[in-house]
Amino acid sequence: MTRHFGRMIASAWLICGGVAASSAASASYQHVLLISVDGMHAIDLANFVAAHPQSTLASLSHEGTVYPNALTTTPSDSFPGFLAQVTGGTPKSTGVFYDDSYDRTYFPAGSNCQGEPGTEVPFAEDIDIDSKRLDAGGTPGQPQTQIDPKKLPLALIDGKCTPIYPHAFNRVNTVFEIVKQHGGRTAWSDKHPAYEWVAGPSGKGLDDLFALEQDSLIPGTKVKTTGSFKAQRDFDEARVKAVLNELKGLDSTGATKAPVPQLFGLNFQAVSVGQKLPKSGPGDEAGLVGGYTGPDAAPGNALAEQLAYVDGALGELMSGLKEAKLTDSTLVIVSAKHGQSPIDPATLQPVDDAPYTKMPGYGFHIADDAALIWLKPKERAAQLPAALAYLEQSAKSLGIGQILPANALALSYNDPATDSRTPDFIVGVNPGVVYTSGKKIAEHGGMNQNDRSVMLLVSAPGMKPASLPALVQTTQIAPTILKALGYDPNELQAVRQEGTTELPGLPF
Template sequence: MKRFGRILAAGAVAAGTVAAASGAVAAPYQHVLLISIDGLHALDFANYVAAHPASTLAALQRTGIFYPNALTSAPSDSFPGLVAQVTGGTPKSTGVFYDDSYDRTYFAPGSGCKGDPGTEVSFAENVDVDSTRLDGGGKPGDARSQIDAAKLPQALVDGKCVTIYPHDFVRVNNIFEIVKQHGGRTAWSDKHPAYEWLNGPSGSGLDDFYALEQDSLIPGTKVKTTGSFKAQRDFDEARVKVLLNEIKGLDSTGAHAAPVPALFGMNFQAVSVGQKLPKSGPGDEPNLAGGYADAGGTPNSGLAAQLAYVDGALGEIVGALKDNHLADATLVILASKHGQSPIDPATFQALDDDPYTKTPGYGFHIADDASLIWLKPQDRAAKLAAAQDYLKSQIKAFGIGQIQTPGALALAYQDPAKDSRTPDFIVTVNPGVVYTSGSKIAEHGGANWNDRNVALLVSSPALAGRTVPALVQTTQVAPTILRALGYDPQELQAVKQEGTQDLPALPF
């Protein structure tokens, strides 16, 4: 393990030492707080700071390293987007392409592993006991009570049919597991109980996981939380309170004393909904408009309210760190699972993705502003050429920018002829194309710049603010976090497999 370039000023240095795999080394920080502001582009961050110099985001930037050319995962879905930040890996090593994907060796829920293998694998609201309820039909803080095992896929393992929980799905370990193995406490809060996948393959990476269901219904309505700017802010605020509890030395519920986690955090959904929701919903002020006014990223009123809320919530969190004498010992990392496309409203084009189901040999597809397509394993060899010809014939109708064929995917990820997860085709779209049958005005999941260029800031009172224009990846967040806590990034399997580097320009 390389030695730190220099130890930070006394205010940021942990008092003790932490045992890493290769020996005891001084840890620059006692705590890392990771926050994903889903949907937040680097452009959004820069615009907000310029327009609000007294904001929390501006204050964090003044003592932080800002990376304006940070790219999230490709595909840019929430699942691989966060997997990247906590494992240091792309789908090449993690096997995670989307929250709704396909595995050629798995069997459908409740099948008893009978019939032909190959099934959809969705780890989102669909696996809740009751996705219409905010608590997912269980007890927040106890993900197993919120997840219905009968809705999970199955697989044959050593000849036995087993249920695949979300944490079984990711192929490599993560930062929570590493920190916990070294004796540190870990915690996280997210938008679905299915995010218990953050426990990692060990199944035990998180000491405290608190999830609410984002797709639950707003009380007294038949509208989901995502259908209201205010409801989404309330959803995030309920989880901000979780973070504040943990900073105060309590567990996520606030009911019991607990050590402040060495590694903890949450995601915000308010900005993402502000980008996608076109107009006011239940509980909102009338006549709010979501999305952007122009190609320069000027937010409309609905999105502006979401950005202001997140900045205020970050102010609460930073204030709590200071009040509890944790600010100097805590490295704050702001990132994003994904961006959102398009920013320029003039380019928006809504298309129906249903024609993808007509692809010869079709097994499954997922489409937001890209399309991932899997053929049935038993039909793949015979139908592959016909499927490719069909997609080529639909380039204009589907708004296709590029068709990534099996050969190209084998180079970027794994060979779909040998790997159970890699799609047979990934279709990227022309900027502005969104596959939707509803009213949303933006989406993510694709590979365009608006999908992938996200905000990334590493902040601490001991850091001198600067901008680093180098092209970086959000996979670099994971090894940086371990380095900040005094652990060896090579303990991460994806870091070793893919050669992922720390973020540049940091003094540790």
């Protein structure tokens, strides 16, 4: 059921510092709660709802539209995957291919912009004040205290050597920026302080970012949070509490009063770790096994536990909406930044990615279950043929299933000869190949179906249950958010550049 709010409610929004009056007449919802369950496939949602008909996910599905054929970006990494949801764009418009990537015009941290340009751009835990600490060495809710500017890549801007913060790396605006420009409050919670990029290129799109460091060490151990199923659930739950604080009219830390955000949410990491971690870690009960048991995506006992946790946490959030009397005025969107591969454990093929460093003209690469490769800027033109020949010769040993060279990438993204970000090669792997020197049993970032197929559910009270089999993209979430809030989706630069449409079949 579509909800249209009249002038009285619109006036109330303005009194409370809410949205602009021009949008009130066309707004279907006052709030959007956006949730990313990283790693969760469409089949995971279908299996869970079938096995747990009384679950929160089942309840949301019964009052919402499920898209069983939703695809995230290629590459299917966290940064481009979430940028899709909040910009409406792919790396073609955002210029962001991975959370650890490369720019041919940047200089390394600490270089004072001296030497040849072209450097790795590591926007994850690498830029924390202290990545071993949960608070990243700063104060949660204040990302500027958690990021060390001395660790940031550098660029010459108007002749001045300037540190590049994550928000300045993205080339297009975000839904958070647009909501802020219309007077609404915004908030987000994620796994690294580097997610301050959600604020958009202006750096002004977020009122409240509650970021903890996922790669911090579990207290009393030398094991990262990602090395324990329980530690990962605790990590997520701390951020659930931040969103519950926001629903109570507080900031994410609970320290000060603040209006309930018009656009807000968080990501969950529990399922992703449940898919990747092979066995119990610190704090876990013995005998837990991560991943799936077969090609039907039946979860192992550890992954089943992680899925159940996320469903319970979603229940907490739905109860929080109810207590705040916001259920009827809030659109809930649940999706995933990425999937995870492989689902079938019998296909797992661990491969060492070190040989990529030996290719002619090598500059930088990142490999999880795909490989993105940049050659040295001054050598690339001369070395492209030899580099391609090297990849072809190494295809079997590296598990390569597909090579996308520069001319193919120019069709889907921008020409690497003229764009500073587009890789010189993207390598797709055979199903089941995971680049690892450790013991992880799944990864994401690639272009296979298990990487790209993600859950997507849009729900609100009064919506008729529907399952739309049409192929959709997670880029369509961003314009859908703006339409629900009564704003013009064409305010998004990526929507205009890439022609992104809203999700089909919704009653608003």
